[in-house]
Each structure stands twice: as structure tokens, then as C-alpha cells.
Amino acid sequence: MPLRNEKVDPPSDDKRWRIVQATMQRNGFERDGLIETLHTVQESFGFLDDESLRYVAASLNAPLSQVYGVSTFYHLFSLKPAGQHTCVVCLGTACYIKGMPAMLKQIESRYGIKAGETTPDGQLSLLTARCLGACGLAPVAVFDGSIAGKLEMGEAMSRLQEMTEVDHVREA
């Protein structure tokens, strides 16, 4: 039987680590719970940093190479913190046919970032999805977690504007 190191202390006394621990416990601290654990870390902390990868690896008694390998293999895991706001643009076939590439280009040039990047002020992360499965509503984008279907260029731009502006107002 492989040694199991269940008593690894979390990197800090942040309460969010308890949620991560609970996920690992539910899977009996087995390595096959790795993907689910990484999902929980990302949901709790927003992204996967070195510290969390080391902690998960030690807790599941898995080589760090496996944990790092898994976290870079799957698209949904991010090793970088996301911006204050996120915009996920769907690039599925239906959205592609309905003109999403042009819309994406426009957003990229308006904010000076490429898909997958975050603006230098940390306000906006622009992400792409393979297909959100809402093809009936193409083209589709997700603004801070809320899906918008049958999107038009003007609407997309004003949603982004609103999202990033709210914070500026609050800061001022």
C-alpha cells in the first residue's frame, strides 16, 4: 500500500483550504481525485499557484510532475490569476459561422490584448471557449459568469465597457 500523507498542513490558515481538504477527503486522498481537487483549488482561489500545486501533490502523495502535468494539460486550469472581470468568447462552429472571429478581433484591438491575456491594469481577462453548447443562441459570450446569446458587436462592446467602468466609478 502506498504511503498516504493525509496530514500535510495547508500553506496558510486561509479557510478556503478546508474546502480543498474536504474534496481530497471525499476521494479518500486518492490520486484519481486530482482533477477534482484542482477544480476546487481554482474555484476557491481563482487560479493554481506553485504553492497550491505543491500542497496538492504532497497531500495526494503524487509526484509534482504529475500535478503540474495535469494542470497544464487541461484548458480549464489557469496558472495565472485572472483579471477583475472575465469575458469568455465562444469559438464553437456555430459561433464561428455567425461572425465571432471578427467580434473577437475587435475586442482584442479595443483592449490591446490577445485572447488568453489580461489587461495590464488587471481589469479584464479575455478568454476563449471551444464550445459552450449553447449553439442555438450563437454567437455567445460569457461576461463575468452570465451568458449572453445572439450577441452583436455593439452590445458586446457596451457590456465590456459597463463591466470595467463600474469599478472605476467605485474607485473614484
Added chain:
Amino acid sequence: MYERLEEITLAEQESTARFSHTVNVCMAAGCMSSRSDAIKDALTKEVEANGLERWCRVRGVGCMGLCAHGPLVSVDTDQSAETLYQYVTPDDAPAIVGALEGPPVERLHCPTNVPFFQRQKKIVLENSGRIDPERVEEYIAADGYTALIKAITEMSPAEVIDEIIASGLRGRGGGGYPTGLKWTTVAKSEGDTKYVICNADEGDPGAFMDRSVLESDPHRILEGMAIAGYAIGAGQGYIYVRGEYPLAVARLKTAIRQARRVNMLGSGIAGTQFAFHVDIRLGAGAFVCGEETALIASIEGKRGQPRPRPPYPAEYGLWGQPTLINNVETLANVAPIIRNGGDWYASLGTAKSKGTKVFALAGSINNTGLIEVPMGTPLREIIYEIGGGVSGGGQCKAIQTGGPSGGCIPAEFLDTPVDYESLAALGSIMGSGGMIVMDESASMVDVARYFMEFCMTESCGRCVPCRVGTVHMHNLLDKFSHHEAAPRDLVLLEKLCDMVRNTSLCGLGQTAPNPVLSTLRYFRHEYIAAITEEAADLYAITPAPPTSRNGATQHAPAQEVAS
């Protein structure tokens, strides 16, 4: 054995009998994204404000199919036929509640006497939009779990498999492998521990039928898995769901909990010795995980990379044990087959493709949404009658089926009956059932490049032909797309297609050239038109002008170069 189900059904019927009106709100992802939850709240409030809650109930149901006209709300009464409302907003609640007794609200009314609703034949989707996916009682009242009890109390595992063989059911995930044969192989494999895996990693862009089934009727999948478990001798099942489908995951979790509570999952199901447990495993965004060996690696918590087959998962699968992997839609057909018999299922469809198929209509088509039709329905009927024709008044140029592993079928083949063989003969595949309609404005070279970019990004990197080949094919297609290609590029592209197709490790690489090959076959003139004179001069070869679409002139430039 059936008493428990009858009890629940009776209690359900009693509790609903006092309602003369039922207002159903679509709560699947499509309509949810247009805030159908707020519509449901508004309707509930309106019913209460008018003191109607004693005879009118408001409930959430699964997908009603016509996503293009969402959010959808339907009203059932015990006197008249169902009324369907389209493009509903929360502000429409007073109007809808006000019209419960009278004629429907004209401005929201969606006619249901049209081909979209009348030409469909629903087996997989029979409960979608008709039951609340979050209540097991409604599934049971709609004959749910009777097939499972029938299987485990009245049939031997071999008889269950015979019924599936008789039905002629084939894998709905794309390959079309006979389901009964797969079950037989796993049943015969030696091993005390076996597993059933439901493949819900619906990665094809443009396909959303699995998501819809999981969100609209999750118990149907659990029942199918339990029957499969009984037939092959497995006690544990896993559902591998895409991480991108949070609503489907939530509904599945609820369904598993409820099924355990009514003893349709867990130990000693319905008082028998049969035990079956189901757990959910989440994907994290990797198209290749739809391939069965990659999927198994992912369930084991590893990078989702495929391995060479044989041994097939039927012999050496999850944790080295015999494993049955079926797609969501395949498993959704199991309960109805056991309930009604394999012969009933085999009476639908064509000679080699039995039953029905769910298609996701998207792209330049009026009625985008989910439909289910018997196998063998001609493409023309699907696109022009059920689908309502091409949107924006354009002409249909091609239909893309099978996603990145499929191909583009040109409009002249619209009369082809849709089944596994006829689509393969046209150079495409059935795939999981995504159907993207493209009008005259679509460039076929761009479409091929789009899919190649997809395969390039999704290649797991394990084998060289796929990892390197897709990059080079994408670069070549990029040249064509920017009208910078030379005749030599066309030859190279075709060679690469051939090489990647024949030497890749798994289905992703083997089928990655399909979109290129099918567009080269039917729309070769578009590639030739993208060959520039400057680039051609470099190689001292002049391309033939893009004159016609028939074979002779199409092949001319490539042959010149080759000779």
C-alpha cells in the same frame, strides 16, 4: 418489485390531480442563459398574487427543443391542447397568467402545428420539456425505472444483451459500433470487477444533445447505466462530464442522490441482490478525452492522453479492468428498448441504422435547436422542413456534420437519407449529431482551416503525425485562406492528409484531415482560386482557372505539379 414505483406514481398523480393548469418553463442551459429562472419566479409570483395556486402550478422542465425562439414557456390544461409561448420575458408573466382560461396571448404564441414539432419522433427526448429534471417522482410517473426493474427481476443478463442486439442500436457518440456487440465483449471478459462509463465529454463544437439530455432527463442516463451494469456484471459506474457543463453536473448530482433515496441506485436495488453505484468525474477542457483510452486516463486523474489499442477497454480499461464505455445518447436509448423490446426499436430507421437520432441544428438555419428524427430522414427534410430553411433568405451551400472529425456535405446531396453509411459514403461522418448549416457566404477553405486549428490546439502531443502534422496542415490552410498558396502547397496538403490519417495513434489524428479532404473533394475550386499567380510563378507553374466543379479541371493543377 414494481410496488415502490407504483406507490410513487400514485402519490405523484394524486398531488398533481388538483391542478387543472400547469405552466412549464424551460430550465435548460439555452433558455437559462436568457434568464428563464427569472421568468419562472415572475410566473410563480403572478399565480400567487391572483390566488390561483390551488389549481395552477408553475414548474421548471427540460429542453423543449426550439432554442432559437427561447425562452420557451408552455401551458398544459386538462381541457385543451398545449399552448407554447416564445421569446418570453419576466414582464410577460401577467399576460400569460391572465390568459390561462381564455385564448392564448397572440404576440407570444408559438404555433406547434408546424413540421418542427410534427415531424419529430422522440425516444431519447421523450421526457425532455415534459418533466421536471430535478424530481425523480416525475421521471417515475413517466414510466421511469420500470425498465431497470424489468431487467433485474424478469431477465437474465444475457437476455438483456440479446434485447440490445435485437434493437440494432449503434454507438451514438460517432463511431456507430454496434452497442450489443460491445456489451457482449465486456460481459465475456474475465474479471471480478468491471466498470460502466458514460461518456459525457461532448467536445464537438456545435453539438449539444448530450448536455441537453443530461439537463433535461438525467435519470434516463442513470437507468441506462444500471441496466448496462446488470448486463455486463459491473457494480460501479462513472459519468465523465465536461467541466464546461456546470448545470448538467448539478442536475446529475441531484439525480444520483434521489435515485439512491428511492433505491434505484446503491446496494440491493429494488430488493434484489443487484448493487450499482454511480459517481461523477469532471473533465477540465480537453477534446481528446472523448477518445475512450484518454477518457480512462483522465478518470484516473492523469493527463488525458490515449494509448494504443488493443487491448481495448472492453478487456483492459479503467484501472486495468474490463470497462464498458457508452455515449450519453446511446445509454438514453437503453431503457426504452428494454421497456418496449428490441424489435420495436428495430422497426424504426433504415436497414443498417436503427432507431432515431438526435441532431443539434445550428449555423445559418432558422430553427436552431434540438430535434430527434428516425434514421434515414433525408437531409432536405431536416434542413428545409423541420429546420425551417436557411436563415437570412440565403441558399444552403453545405452542411457540416461530425464536427472536427467530419466533413462538409454540399447542397447537391440534400436528398441523402441520414444514416451512418450514407454519410460515410459522402466523406463525412454521423458524429455525435451536430449539424451546422452554411450559406453561400461561407468559405470552405476557412471552415477547413477553422477545424484544423481546433485539432492542432487539441492534439495531445503524444504521437508525432498528429502533433506535427496538424500544425503543418494548419499553416498550409492558412496560406490558402490568405490567398498566398502555391500549387505545390495543394500537393503537400493532400500528402499530409493521407499521412496523418493513416499513421496517427487515435481517432483525433486519424480523422483530423476529414474536413480538409471533404472540402477538397467538393469545393476544390475554392482551393485553386486561392493559389496566387505570384506564388505560382515561383514554381513556374500556372494554375488552371477555377472554371467548374467537375473532376477533370479540378485535379489539373495538382497533377501538373505531380507529373
